[in-house]
Amino acid sequence: MAVTFRQLEQFLMLSQELHFGRAAEKLNISQPPLSASLRQLEAQLGFRLMDRNSKGVRLTPAGTVFAEHAARILGQLDSARVIASETAKGAAGELVVGFVPSMLFRDLPAKLKAFQNRHPRIELSLREMNTVGQIESLLEHKIDVGFVHAVPLPDGLVSRTLETERLVACLPRWHRLATKSRIRISELAGERIMVFSRVFAAHYYDKITALLRAADLELDTRFHIQHWFTVVALVKQGMGVSLVPASLGSSVFSDVAFVEIAERNAEHDVSMIWRKEDRSQTLQNFLTSVQRFATDTL
Structure with a gap:
């Protein structure tokens, strides 16, 4: 016995x-x-x-x-x-969080800190990846929740829109348009316009190209870029210009100007996504915490 x-x-x-x-x-x-x-x-x-x-x-x-x-x-x-x-009870355990790099300038660190303060026994694991990578990782149960540029989602995933963000023109500081408070996209005619490769966020890419085409402009497709930070770094070096999320205006890049765009539809949504089947209390606590953060900061 x-x-x-x-x-x-x-x-x-x-x-x-x-x-x-x-x-x-x-x-x-x-x-x-x-x-x-x-x-x-x-x-x-x-x-x-x-x-x-x-x-x-x-x-x-x-x-x-x-x-x-x-x-x-x-x-x-x-x-x-x-x-x-x-x-x-969702008071302990691990939560794996994916995020696009630009979320670092959209209060994501503060959201994570607020959650950690309320649930100190939950270990947060962070995974920086693009929108497509997060969708794949959620479906493969490699992450629990993601912060992405809003795109159509496959069955099994659900989303919550966190904010609608404006796009701005990213220009070298010495650019002819850099001192303006607002421009129209058509004023970028004749410029080399860069953006990240379509494979990393097709819906977002298509949104930007549609805005350019409406102004009779085209992207320079010779650049195969993965992150917004790379785009901004290339703009800084005078390699071209771009349309980027307004949140990047708070980045540490110098010698770069972020100029407001006049077009009303020059905007996109930022979303939080997760598996519909995931009923874990840990995830529910996290979703509630993010929602509470948004309410508290209004």
Whole structure:
């Protein structure tokens, strides 16, 4: 017969009290069952744990070692019980969060910090990736929630729009239009216009190209770029101009100007996405926290 946790608890109480009467009282049982539990435990182990004589009760050397390990085992059991309970309530565990790089300039760090403050036992794992990568990772259960440029989603994923953001013209600081407060897209005629490759966010790419074509302009397709930061860095070096999210205006790039665009439809949505089937309390707590953050900062 295997040793039970109840036997360990009873023996540990005996090892602490070294008195059957007091130990039985604290365990809320009578003394005979406690004595029987000790004898059964010793029989199962094959060695004596305690010696009893007229002077009282004492642990054997083997009993001292066993008591130390029993305390450790029971402590681990209690910790496991607490952690498992908190996980079931969404108060502990891990949440893997994907995000597009530009989210760093849209209060994402503050959103994550607010959630971590409320749920310190939940470990946040962050994955920087483009929109397409996040969609694939969600479907493959590699991440739990993502922050993306809004795109049509496949079945099984749901979204919540976080904000509608304007696009702005990104120009070298010395550019002829850099000192203007607002321009029309058509004023970029004759410029080399860059944007990230379509494979990384087709819907977003198509939105920008549609705006350009409405102004009789075309993208320069010789650049195969993955991130907005690369686009801005190339603009800084005078390699061209671009239409970028307004949030990049708070980036650390110098020698770059961000100029407002007059066209009313020069905007896009930023969304949070997750699996529709995911009913975990941890995810629900995160979604609630992000929503609360948005409300608190209005």
